[in-house]
Amino acid sequence: MVSPILELTDINKSFGHVQANKNINLKINKGTIHGIIGENGAGKSTLMSIVFGLYQANSGSIKINGKEINLRSPRDSIINGIGMVHQHFMLVENFTVLENIILGFEGETVFGEKLQKAKEDLEKLCKTYNFNIDLDATISDLSVGFRQRVEILKSLYRGAEILILDEPTGVLTPQEVDELFKILRSLKDEGKTIVLITHKLIEIMDLTSEVSVMRQGEMVGHTKTEDTSKEQLAEMMVGRSVLLRVDKKEIKKGETIFKVNNLSVKDDLDVTRVKDVNLEICSGEILGIAGVTGNGQTELLEALSGIRKVESGNIELFGEKISDQNNFLNPRMLKEKGLAHVPEDRQRMGLISDFKAHENLIFGYHDQEPYSKSAILNNKEITEYSNKVMQEYDVRPNSPNLITSNFSGGNQQKIILSRELNENPKVLLVGQPTRGVDIGAIEFIHQRLIDMRDKGAAILLASVELDEILSLSDRIIVMFDGKIVGEKENKNVTDRELGLLMAGVA
Amino acid sequence: MSNIVVDKSKVPWWVSNVIVPLVNLTLALLVSGLFVFIAGENPIEAVKLIIYGSFGYIQGFAYTLYYTTNFIFTGLAFAVAFHCRLFNIGGEGQAYIGGLGVFLVAINLSFLPVPIVWLLAIFGAFLFGAAWAYIPAYLQSKRGSHVVITTIMFNFIASSLMIFLLVDVIRDTNQMAPHTVKLPEEIWLPSFEAFSGILGVKIRYSPLNLTFLLAIASLFFVWFLVWKTKWGYEMRAVGHNTQAAIYAGISPHKNIIIAMCISGGLAGLLGVNEILGVSHKIQAGFPAGYGFTGIAVALMGRNHPIGILPAAFLFGILYQGGSEVTFEMPNITRYMFVAVQGLIILFSGALENLFRPQIESFFVRRLNREVNA
Numbered sequence: 001m002v003s004p005i006l007e008l009t010d011i012n013k014s015f016g017h018v019q020a021n022k023n024i025n026l027k028i029n030k031g032t033i034h035g036i037i038g039e040n041g042a043g044k045s046t047l048m049s050i051v052f053g054l055y056q057a058n059s060g061s062i063k064i065n066g067k068e069i070n071l072r073s074p075r076d077s078i079i080n081g082i083g084m085v086h087q088h089f090m091l092v093e094n095f096t097v098l099e100n101i102i103l104g105f106e107g108e109t110v111f112g113e114k115l116q117k118a119k120e121d122l123e124k125l126c127k128t129y130n131f132n133i134d135l136d137a138t139i140s141d142l143s144v145g146f147r148q149r150v151e152i153l154k155s156l157y158r159g160a161e162i163l164i165l166d167e168p169t170g171v172l173t174p175q176e177v178d179e180l181f182k183i184l185r186s187l188k189d190e191g192k193t194i195v196l197i198t199h200k201l202i203e204i205m206d207l208t209s210e211v212s213v214m215r216q217g218e219m220v221g222h223t224k225t226e227d228t229s230k231e232q233l234a235e236m237m238v239g240r241s242v243l244l245r246v247d248k249k250e251i252k253k254g255e256t257i258f259k260v261n262n263l264s265v266k267d268d269l270d271v272t273r274v275k276d277v278n279l280e281i282c283s284g285e286i287l288g289i290a291g292v293t294g295n296g297q298t299e300l301l302e303a304l305s306g307i308r309k310v311e312s313g314n315i316e317l318f319g320e321k322i323s324d325q326n327n328f329l330n331p332r333m334l335k336e337k338g339l340a341h342v343p344e345d346r347q348r349m350g351l352i353s354d355f356k357a358h359e360n361l362i363f364g365y366h367d368q369e370p371y372s373k374s375a376i377l378n379n380k381e382i383t384e385y386s387n388k389v390m391q392e393y394d395v396r397p398n399s400p401n402l403i404t405s406n407f408s409g410g411n412q413q414k415i416i417l418s419r420e421l422n423e424n425p426k427v428l429l430v431g432q433p434t435r436g437v438d439i440g441a442i443e444f445i446h447q448r449l450i451d452m453r454d455k456g457a458a459i460l461l462a463s464v465e466l467d468e469i470l471s472l473s474d475r476i477i478v479m480f481d482g483k484i485v486g487e488k489e490n491k492n493v494t495d496r497e498l499g500l501l502m503a504g505v506a
Numbered sequence: 507m508s509n510i511v512v513d514k515s516k517v518p519w520w521v522s523n524v525i526v527p528l529v530n531l532t533l534a535l536l537v538s539g540l541f542v543f544i545a546g547e548n549p550i551e552a553v554k555l556i557i558y559g560s561f562g563y564i565q566g567f568a569y570t571l572y573y574t575t576n577f578i579f580t581g582l583a584f585a586v587a588f589h590c591r592l593f594n595i596g597g598e599g600q601a602y603i604g605g606l607g608v609f610l611v612a613i614n615l616s617f618l619p620v621p622i623v624w625l626l627a628i629f630g631a632f633l634f635g636a637a638w639a640y641i642p643a644y645l646q647s648k649r650g651s652h653v654v655i656t657t658i659m660f661n662f663i664a665s666s667l668m669i670f671l672l673v674d675v676i677r678d679t680n681q682m683a684p685h686t687v688k689l690p691e692e693i694w695l696p697s698f699e700a701f702s703g704i705l706g707v708k709i710r711y712s713p714l715n716l717t718f719l720l721a722i723a724s725l726f727f728v729w730f731l732v733w734k735t736k737w738g739y740e741m742r743a744v745g746h747n748t749q750a751a752i753y754a755g756i757s758p759h760k761n762i763i764i765a766m767c768i769s770g771g772l773a774g775l776l777g778v779n780e781i782l783g784v785s786h787k788i789q790a791g792f793p794a795g796y797g798f799t800g801i802a803v804a805l806m807g808r809n810h811p812i813g814i815l816p817a818a819f820l821f822g823i824l825y826q827g828g829s830e831v832t833f834e835m836p837n838i839t840r841y842m843f844v845a846v847q848g849l850i851i852l853f854s855g856a857l858e859n860l861f862r863p864q865i866e867s868f869f870v871r872r873l874n875r876e877v878n879a
């Protein structure tokens with residue numbers, strides 16, 4: 001049998017007390033798309049960073065084409081034909097595509113022949129794989145999907161035979177995902193080997209021929225993709241069986257408590273992002289907003305939660321006008337009226353990552369009793385409360401004094417959720433509640449949202465995960481280009497129907 | 507590429523907050539010793555002189571604490587603003603204007619009972635310092651003019667304004683020098699000589715006075731404000747993540763102004779030490795660089811009152827011991843000690859991360875071994 005193109009034997013890696021990789025063995029065959037799947041913090045990215053030479057393993061060996069090699073830096077890996085596309089792109093924004101690709105490999109001091117040669121080579125590459133990239137475009141003018149292609153092209157140009165992609169679809173729209181998959185398939189057909197790191201089961205099933213599952217730093221299984229199913233993989237990932245659909249009681253709709261009339265909102269660049277939106281939410285109902293990222297959902301949620309100014313139109317809560325173009329209540333006043341908000345981007349908005357967990361657990365409620373009395377924080381109350389909710393929401397580790405950035409994404413999200421749900425809000429605005437969160441936590445978060453609905457809260461849920469919208473919502477609206485382009489009861493709605501609305505074609 | 511990755515949560519607090527600053531300080535002093543050696547003097551002797559000058563006799567020690575007082579005020583001033591991620595470089599000017607506040611209150615209200623005059627004068631110092639910081643704060647919060655730039659400018663404006671006042675408006679007209687009349691003696695803050703008399707020790711003169719206790723109280727005040735009140739909480743929230751603060755309904759504008767005003771007020775308290783405690787009149791240029799050195803004090807003390815106290819004390823030792831050295835060693839000038847201060851700032855501020863990863867990973871490994879053993 002031919003030796004595998006990449007073989008890892010007994011790889012160990014620890015950071016302080018945390019062992020990120022334990023005795024990992026992995027074989028990747030040439031010309032395949034190999035998926036590595038696991039929850040957040042399972043050790044996938046660490047493993048691939050070792051292969052790419054960013055980290056050095058504490059022990060273990062790496063073989064390429066049966067030959068043992070020593071990777072001390074990314075440069076060693078590139079020489080050995082390994083390329084990696086990171087989750088966050090490593091591109092110089094104000095350079096052109098060409099300049100970015102040859103960066104570090106210019107080969108001459110004054111640009112001339114070699115630059116010309118590089119350009120020709122790249123044009124050939126682009127044609128082979130149908131990249132459709134203008135080499136002279138500036139990176140900052142390109143969409144996220146194109147930037148990713150530049151990264152792939154960069155690796156190929158440097159002679160990559162093995163291409164590692166770390167969560168490549170996290171930042172892409174569904175259309176861009178399709179395009180990416182097309183490219184990856186054509187790369188495979190040309191004999192390249194692709195390693196796909198992801199926590200999305202659908203991508204594994206769609207694209208890969210072999211899959212390896214990681215859990216808590218260990219490799220728990222390898223299998224051919226055709227021999228397995230989504231459910232089986234999910235079970236391997238979390239170590240128990242999970243419900244991919246949420247159990248939901250029949251809707252008990254109350255009266256309308258939150259109303260948006262002819263709302264328009266501008267973004268920071270003075271572009272109108274929300275155009276004449278009308279919506280109503282009743283108590284005991286989840287209204288889902290589907291849509292591709294960047295179609296006004298962010299600005300809509302920000303306006304509704306009092307962060308962003310309303311351009312025209314108004315918002316009503318319990319029949320009382322809370323915001324219009326002349327005045328709007330700030331988030332603190334809205335909280336007092338029973339409106340809570342779980343923001344889309346937890347790092348940027350929902351949390352202060354340098355604060356301790358207990359400080360984040362009272363964030364926005366810090367000036368209310370019992371957490372503070374006449375401006376003095378009551379540490380005893382805050383600690384007691386933190387211990388209680390962290391237990392209730394199963395935040396791990398359960399240590400209120402730990403700095404928040406040391407928690408995993410899922411646990412950070414639980415911190416926000418527990419804070420916002422604790423006051424039993426009447427209206428709950430939720431943006432991307434499970435972005436970057438592992439399956440175990442997703443299940444938990446979904447259940448909490450359903451519980452809130454059953455208790456009679458009116459919930460507005462914006463998510464780019466169609467599955468999430470379909471499994472949680474009672475009613476779905478679709479946003480495209482700042483407008484509401486469709487509204488459906490969530491009965492017998494198909495992905496396809498919504499997909500067409502999201503793409504703005506229906 | 508040697509990339510040392512240290513799991514921050516595993517580093518014991520005393521390693522990052524005690525060992526690392528001490529290593530940095532030692533290095534700064536070693537390099538300073540080298541300079542002294544090059545200048546043709548014996549570094550060991552110089553250290554002995556510094557220690558003798560700052561601790562060896564009671565009057566010297568009193569001087570050390572007097573300098574410490576000033577550094578506590580300016581160090582705290584920088585630290586408070588820094589918790590809101592504002593670099594208040596204007597401590598010098600705020601202290602200068604704070605001095606004006608003390609003097610105006612004290613001279614105009616000297617008919618009131620003495621302790622009340624003191625309280626009002628302290629309040630006046632704080633208020634004037636705060637007012638001087640308010641303008642850059644306002645410009646930052648409403649117009650986005652960076653406080654680093656505006657506070658530096660305001661140092662120059664403060665200096666020119668005070669020279670103008672000292673020459674044309676509030677000068678003691680019985681003489682030519684740019685300073686005011688002395689405050690009436692009844693309202694001077696009791697100095698250390700007075701206390702030492704009670705304790706049975708007789709010393710000639712020391713500038714140390716009751717303001718030292720005010721400085722210690724300020725340390726408590728800042729600790730309480732920053733970590734125990736909702737105002738401190740909000741300031742830190744704005745400093746760490748403005749977007750998140752807005753989301754939580756915390757106003758960045760308001761907190762920038764509050765942080766800067768408290769910062770300016772603390773710098774202003776330096777005027778209490780200098781005017782109510784020591785010279786009893788406003789002299790041109792009395793803040794003498796304490797405002798700038800306060801930045802180094804705060805950096806070295808990691809912007810925490812518990813760190814600022816020893817850092818201020820260390821700079822006090824350097825100031826007092828340094829003057830002893832320049833007096834005894836002809837080859838060492840006053841400017842040598844400015845260079846020493848510079849080295850300390852370089853090693854504990856700019857090169858902060860030079861050894862931190864190595865030291866932290868060393869201790870993490872050591873402690874792990876102990877746990878596993």
